[in-house]
Amino acid sequence: MMARTLLQQGFDHQRENVLDSDEGGSGFLKDFTRRDQVFSFLKPPYNPKVDIKNDMLLYVEGVSKSFDGFKAINDLNLYIKKGELRCIIGPNGAGKTTMMDIITGKTRPDVGEVWLGQRLDLLKMDEADIANAGVGRKFQKPTVFEALTVWENLELAMAGNKGTWQMFRAVLSGEQKCDIEQVLELIGLKTLSKMIAGKLSHGQKQWLEIGMLLMQKPTLLLVDEPVAGMTHQEMDRTAELLLSLAGSHSVMVVEHDMDFVRSIASTVTVLHQGHVLAEGTMQAIQDDARVREVYLGQ
Template identity: 85%
Template sequence: MMSRTLVAEGMNHQKEQLPETNPTAELLNEITRRDQVFSFLKPQYNPKVDVKNGMLLYVEGVSVSFDGFKAINDLNLYIKEGELRCIIGPNGAGKTTMMDIITGKTRPDVGDVWLGQQLNLLKMDEAEIANAGIGRKFQKPTVFEALSVWENLELAMAGEKSTWHLFRAVLSGEQKCDIERVLELIGLETQSRMLAGKLSHGQKQWLEIGMLLMQKPKLLLVDEPVAGMTHQEMDRTAELLLSLAGEHSIMVVEHDMDFVRSIASTVTVLHQGHVLAEGSMKSIQDDQRVREVYLGQ
C-alpha cells in the first residue's frame, strides 16, 4: 500500500515539474519583444530569387492546363531589373497565357511567380499586382477617346481613384511635372490638349504606354506594340522602349522580327508553353530548333 502511495506521489511530482504551455502567454511574450518584428508582420521571402544579380521577375516551374490542353508547360523565365526582354513564338506558344499568369488573370496549376524576393504574385489579385508595380499594355490601345491626352495621363496617375477625390483633386507642381515628363517621353507634348480619339493609331499606343508610366511601374508587359503601325511609328516606338529600359524592366511580346531586331538584346522563344531557346538575336536566328518551329525552315 505504501509503495503505491509513493509511486502516486512521484507521478504527481513529475507533473508539477512539467512546464505548461500557454498560447496567450507566448503571444504576449512575442508582442512585448523589441528585438524582432512580429511574425504576422514579417513579409514573405523567397531565398531562391537572386536579387544580388538584379533579378526582378522570377517565374519557375509554372504549368497550367485548360480542358486537358497544357498552355504553359514547366515554364522558367527570369527578368532582371532594367532589362528589355523580347518574347517571340508561334501562335499558341503560350505568350498571352504567360502574361495572364504574371498579372493575376490566370492561376497556374503549379509553379512559383515572384516580383523580387518578397512579393508572391500567386497570392495576389490583379489589382494588388498592378499596385505592386506591374503594368500591362494590350495589343489594342485602350484610351479614353473623349478626353484629352493630358486628361488621360492625369486619370492614370498613381494614387486614390475615388470619384469624390477625382472631382476635388488639384494637381500639385510635382504631379504636373510628372505629366510633362511623360508627354515628352512619348512624344505627345504638342498634342497634350488634343482629344485622344483624334490621335493616330501609333500615337494612341504611345499614350497608353504613357498612362502605364504614370503608375510608376517596375515591370512593363507590352503586347505587340507595333501591330498596325507605319514604319515611322515603328521606329519611334523602338526609340521609346529603348529609352525606358534601365529605369523600368520591359517584356515585349512581338511577331515583327524587324522590330525585335531593332530593340532586342535578349530574346526568349516560347514553343508549346515552354522556353525553346534564349539568347541574343543572332543566336536565336542561328538556332535550328527555332528555324524549324517558328521560322518554318
C-alpha cells in the first residue's frame, strides 16, 4: 500500500459568478476573447474527494494485467500531474488501450493501484462513478449522436442529472446556454451549431466529441488517437484545441502520428510490452536507442 498523507485544504473553493456584477461581466468578456486557454467557467469544478498533493492527479502504480497468459500490462507505473498534457506512444500491443481501460474502470488489473488524487481509489469504483468523479474518455472513433444537431449533442452531454424525467422537463438556464456557446467557440463549431452531426466532417465530429466531454467538466481527459484520418489543417486545429485545454485539465493523448506528437508534447511516455520503456521530452525520446529499436525500427 502506498504511503500517502492527506492534502490539507488551504485554498478558497469558491468561484465567482462572472455575470453577477460589472466587474464579473468584464472578467467574462476578457475570458471570451482569450484564445490561448479554456474559458474559466468550463474548468472542472472543485471536487473535495480529489485531493491533489504536489500537483499529482493520477497515480498508476505496480499495475499488471494478463489475458489468457499474455501480459498486456506489466508492472506499469505512470504519474500524471494536474494540468499536464502527456503523450503516450508505443507500438501496437504495447498496452496503451488496456491502460486506458483500467483507468476508466472497463478492465480490472490483476495487481496494482490506480488513484485519482489522494483519496479516490479508482479500482473500487465502477465506470459510471469514475466518469462522475471527473475522468472523461474519447475513443478513436467519434461517438456522436448523428441524428441530432451539434447544439443538441452538447446539451445532451451536459453535466448534471440525466434522468429521463429531468431531461424531459429541462429548460436550459442562461448559464447553461452560455456554457454550450463557449464550448462551440472553443471547438470551432459555433457557426455549425444547428447542423445535424451526421453531416460533419470526420475532424469536426472528433472536435464535437471532445466538446461533449468538456460539457461534463472533467478533471482528466483520455484521448485516443484524435487525429487518425484527419487532414493536415484539421490536425493543426486539433493540436491548438488540446493545447488550450492543458492547464485547466489534465490531458492524456495516445497517438501514433509522430508529427502531431511533436506539435503538442512536452512530456512523452513510451510503452513497450505493457511497461514504461522511456519517458521525457520528445527530443530525449528520439535520441533514446531503446526507443529507436523497438518503436522506430532503427
